Amino acid sequence: VIDNGQPEHSVITTCAYCGVGCSFKAEMKGDQVIRMTPWKGGSANHGHSCVKGRFAFGYATHKDRLTKPMIRQSIDEPWTEVSWEEAINFAARRLREVQDKHGRKSVGGITSSRCTNEETYLVQKLVRAALGNNNTDTCARVCHSPTGYGLKMTLGESAGTQDFDSVMQADCIMVIGANPTDAHPVFGSMMRKRLREGASLIVADPRHIDLLETPHAGEGIHLPIRPGTNVALINALAHVVVTEGLEDEAFVAERCDPDDYLIWRAFVAEQRNSPELMADVIGVPAETIRRAARQYATAGNGAIYYGLGVTEHSQGSTMVMGIANLAMATGNIGRPGVGVNPLRGQNNVQGSCDMGSFPHELPGYQPVNDAGVRGQFEVAWGVSLEAEPGLRIPHMFDAAIAGQFKAMYVQGEDIAQSDPNTQHVEAALRSLELLIVQDIFLNETAKFAHVILPGSTFLEKNGTFTNAERRINRVRKVMPPLAGKEDWEITMALANALGYPMRYRHPSEIMDEIASVAPSFANVSYDKLDELGSIQWPCNDEHPEGMPVMHTDSFPIGRGRMVVTEFIPTTEQVSETYPLLLTTGRILSQYNVGAQTRRTDNNVWHSEDVLEIHPHDAQLRDIADGQPVTIASRTGSTVLKARLSKRMQPGVVYTTFHFPHSGANVITTDNSDWATNCPEYKVTAVQVSGSDAH
Numbered sequence: 001v002i003d004n005g006q007p008e009h010s011v012i013t014t015c016a017y018c019g020v021g022c023s024f025k026a027e028m029k030g031d032q033v034i035r036m037t038p039w040k041g042g043s044a045n046h047g048h049s050c051v052k053g054r055f056a057f058g059y060a061t062h063k064d065r066l067t068k069p070m071i072r073q074s075i076d077e078p079w080t081e082v083s084w085e086e087a088i089n090f091a092a093r094r095l096r097e098v099q100d101k102h103g104r105k106s107v108g109g110i111t112s113s114r115c116t117n118e119e120t121y122l123v124q125k126l127v128r129a130a131l132g133n134n135n136t137d138t139c140a141r142v143c144h145s146p147t148g149y150g151l152k153m154t155l156g157e158s159a160g161t162q163d164f165d166s167v168m169q170a171d172c173i174m175v176i177g178a179n180p181t182d183a184h185p186v187f188g189s190m191m192r193k194r195l196r197e198g199a200s201l202i203v204a205d206p207r208h209i210d211l212l213e214t215p216h217a218g219e220g221i222h223l224p225i226r227p228g229t230n231v232a233l234i235n236a237l238a239h240v241v242v243t244e245g246l247e248d249e250a251f252v253a254e255r256c257d258p259d260d261y262l263i264w265r266a267f268v269a270e271q272r273n274s275p276e277l278m279a280d281v282i283g284v285p286a287e288t289i290r291r292a293a294r295q296y297a298t299a300g301n302g303a304i305y306y307g308l309g310v311t312e313h314s315q316g317s318t319m320v321m322g323i324a325n326l327a328m329a330t331g332n333i334g335r336p337g338v339g340v341n342p343l344r345g346q347n348n349v350q351g352s353c354d355m356g357s358f359p360h361e362l363p364g365y366q367p368v369n370d371a372g373v374r375g376q377f378e379v380a381w382g383v384s385l386e387a388e389p390g391l392r393i394p395h396m397f398d399a400a401i402a403g404q405f406k407a408m409y410v411q412g413e414d415i416a417q418s419d420p421n422t423q424h425v426e427a428a429l430r431s432l433e434l435l436i437v438q439d440i441f442l443n444e445t446a447k448f449a450h451v452i453l454p455g456s457t458f459l460e461k462n463g464t465f466t467n468a469e470r471r472i473n474r475v476r477k478v479m480p481p482l483a484g485k486e487d488w489e490i491t492m493a494l495a496n497a498l499g500y501p502m503r504y505r506h507p508s509e510i511m512d513e514i515a516s517v518a519p520s521f522a523n524v525s526y527d528k529l530d531e532l533g534s535i536q537w538p539c540n541d542e543h544p545e546g547m548p549v550m551h552t553d554s555f556p557i558g559r560g561r562m563v564v565t566e567f568i569p570t571t572e573q574v575s576e577t578y579p580l581l582l583t584t585g586r587i588l589s590q591y592n593v594g595a596q597t598r599r600t601d602n603n604v605w606h607s608e609d610v611l612e613i614h615p616h617d618a619q620l621r622d623i624a625d626g627q628p629v630t631i632a633s634r635t636g637s638t639v640l641k642a643r644l645s646k647r648m649q650p651g652v653v654y655t656t657f658h659f660p661h662s663g664a665n666v667i668t669t670d671n672s673d674w675a676t677n678c679p680e681y682k683v684t685a686v687q688v689s690g691s692d693a694h
């Protein structure tokens, strides 16, 4: 029930859900939030919000919140509530025991893109400085790690090129593998506004998304590609650009590496990459692909926005590089209205990557195996650092099952529900000698834990989030932490108990340290954030107030690097037994695995995951709308209700993953991106049949 009375005071803070990063006024009576109102001064949202953000405060006071630290010797035992001191000392002692028994590298830590920059920074610092290895990773591993890799390889910076406002100057908006009106609703509305004003639209997605229904003055093209054929599509689009003379020759000559360009150009010009030869593979008529390529290349300002439908594939990184190639070839980089723009799923995906939560990179994307870089951090942190990159999340699971990885500290991430092939993940977690879970709810991962450290919500702490446009926004504490500690204080206490001193008095001091070690954050401080409202990095002496549009004059690597993007079909193919392809996505009122939104009023709108199936496929299987169906893959099976929908193409089915019992990740496979191990959530061959399980 929402109290609509008058607030006594209000605090400006940032939504903790998606990568838009909307600014809100938390309206308060005493310590209670009575309303969240979108803040007009917010540079990302300009006073708008979606149905998720407005009701987000509901989960902060939900009865399921964890309020007491708990420990147990084994996962078969009941939990014992203990003091913070006892829980922290227990965790630290057991971590050291595991290291003494199995070696320094037998432990690691995972942080979350839902946590603040300061919290993720501290987790990776704890792993590196206190535990002495680089086994640190973030849940961005399973969403946008290919963005980090692909954009760094081509444009030289692991981040989107534009600010959101830039879309208002786009003449052609190309959306690939994203559903902005559901997953990034405030930015989706901004896109709609621009479309109504006259921009044209291209959507490359197996599913007919709502954006296609927006009345728009320009032409709208839907490319309903077969899941797994993104790279074939981007090569076919590039083929049309180079063979029909649609390149921006001046941009290419001035900004791109000439040798790379000639090699890339010769590759995409090959007939095997033509729309005519790839149409059957992609599942879209050649003429439609040609029209899309012409529309994007000749529009004036062509802007590409993409989501997890690009990254969560075995060729996710290849596709990101293919998008950057196409943007460079057409001169669509370096000014408002164009660019390559990843739509980050969670509030702080960009930030968790910036903060060095990767096993091979220190904060600021600086390689850990570079002695010079390491030396600077050794001075700053007062400790020697391990040179060898550590384990990525999936490799931690593999090593755990092989008996080589024995303890894990997980902050704010439900790996048991969100990572693919649940059976494999659970086997790995069960084999650990110590699992420390720091979270706000007793999530699926906690079933395998030995220590529970109750975390704090975005309303209970100070910090910063960095949104999809590199905008660093302040998160401000509006109520005391329910369990008594903010997350950064918990990590700091654990580091101190491990014998590595951390002495921060406020997250602003952590940000000051980040600014001293990460060059793109050099001039960022809480005072400056308060003064400017928000800052888009890089923020340094060259760009003292940040940089809304990147790569205006040059790339950080000098010239843009075009990369050959050979299409290699995924090994996950349909067969007689598994004749349909399953792909996954999100719905407007729920967020990710639903741990937060399921505990708010949003549940009223969407209270279960369903399987969308084309009426033709349903008829072949004698499946009626609303009927429970069994979905079986080569990995596992689950039961969902069917929803007959012409949004899907025949041969492709779709579900969301907001509810633990829906078991979407029981079905998904172990396939992953060749460069980053981001799981291939978007392509699973399945069979669907009527079920009497429900």
Ligand code: SF4
Binding pocket: 015, 016, 017, 018, 019, 020, 021, 022, 045, 049, 050, 051, 052, 053, 054, 184, 185, 186, 187
């Ligand atoms: Fe804004 Fe995203 Fe929060 Fe909605 S979920 S209010 S779009 S940040």
